[in-house]
Amino acid sequence: MVFAENQYQEGTRDTAWVFPGTALDGFSSGLESLFSQHVLRLPNNCTLLIEGDECRAVYYVRAGWLALSKALEGGQNQIIDFALPGDIVDPSGADGVTASVTVEALTDGALAAMPYRSWETMTGERPALHHLAHRMESAMHARRAERMLRVGRGAAEMRLAYALVEFCIRISPDSDGRNCEFHIPLTQQQLGDYVGLSSVHVCRTLRRMARNGILEMRDHMDIRVLDPRSLACLAGVDVEALKRAIMPQGA
Missing domain, CATH: 2.60.120.10 (Jelly Rolls)
Structure with missing residues (x-):
């Protein structure tokens, strides 16, 4: 089952909970509204992205497990990583627009899907969030x-x-x-x-x-x-x- 990336569902979770450690920096009501409009719920065994797809968002895992994988033409599969609740996932490659991995839900889950431009604005305006994302990537x-x-x-x-x-x-x-x-x-x-x-x-x-x-x-x-x-x-x-x-x- 492939789940289209633009099938967002509205949610109401507080952004300070979704991005732990950012509460000290505060979020404007406008950003909270933007964030709540980009909540994505995934059923078990669905595919969010296939390697090579256009990728337009950074994801924060709110619930569930995701598998990030690559496969050879012969079908041999290698799971590169698992994304667990609290992880930030940027599936794109160096070009910034193409998914470098396939992303699949291993359980029912929920993501915060932030469009790249919105994510760049948020991290640019909030040093604490930028620092947190950098440490999580490390x-x-x-x-x-x-x-x-x-x-x-x-x-x-x-x-x-x-x-x-x-x-x-x-x-x-x-x-x-x-x-x-x-x-x-x-x-x-x-x-x-x-x-x-x-x-x-x-x-x-x-x-x-x-x-x-x-x-x-x-x-x-x-x-x-x-x-x-x-x-x-x-x-x-x-x-x-x-x-x-x-x-x-x-x-």
């Missing part, structure tokens, strides 16, 4: 670099362990790491597309982690980390350092 590059290192050089356990540590941090940023329990709305194929493994390899590796007492899986992708130290060791990360790199304070 966090995105940091997490992609960490995962790329492991996809390129790590074994299956390292790749999956890193992905789970990253999910734990992003879903539960206030967790102390000792009681991390979360749900990821992914199939094993989608998780494999994220870390460069087949679904069979993902299944076997997760089962091995469970047998070794590192994690527990319940229902469909309900993850409970039982041994966070061993999981971090498999991932090759210092959790606190990773958290500082991929979760900007105040975002």
Whole structure:
């Protein structure tokens, strides 16, 4: 299902909630009105943009999970990143008008879709918002670099362990790491597309982690980390350092 980019629905959420950290800078009633007119609701499994489409907006994820992916002509798919609530997504490439990735909703969700010109005006007039967006972009590059290192050089356990540590941090940023329990709305194929493994390899590796007492899986992708130290060791990360790199304070 492809969801046309210009099918906006009106919403009434306060802009200070949608862009955390910007309340100190304030929003005029005019900007609040503009923002509320660009709310987009997405049903599960719909496609917002296809790679190569014209892209005319920057998106703020208010609810739900998005997958950003690329595919080869033969159909092989690689998930580049997941956008979670609180993330800012600019799908365009260097030309500023063409989507460089396909963007799909993995769950029911809601986005704030700001036309580029409106977004540039908002960030230009509000240094706090510009700074926040810059830090969030830096966090995105940091997490992609960490995962790329492991996809390129790590074994299956390292790749999956890193992905789970990253999910734990992003879903539960206030967790102390000792009681991390979360749900990821992914199939094993989608998780494999994220870390460069087949679904069979993902299944076997997760089962091995469970047998070794590192994690527990319940229902469909309900993850409970039982041994966070061993999981971090498999991932090759210092959790606190990773958290500082991929979760900007105040975002």
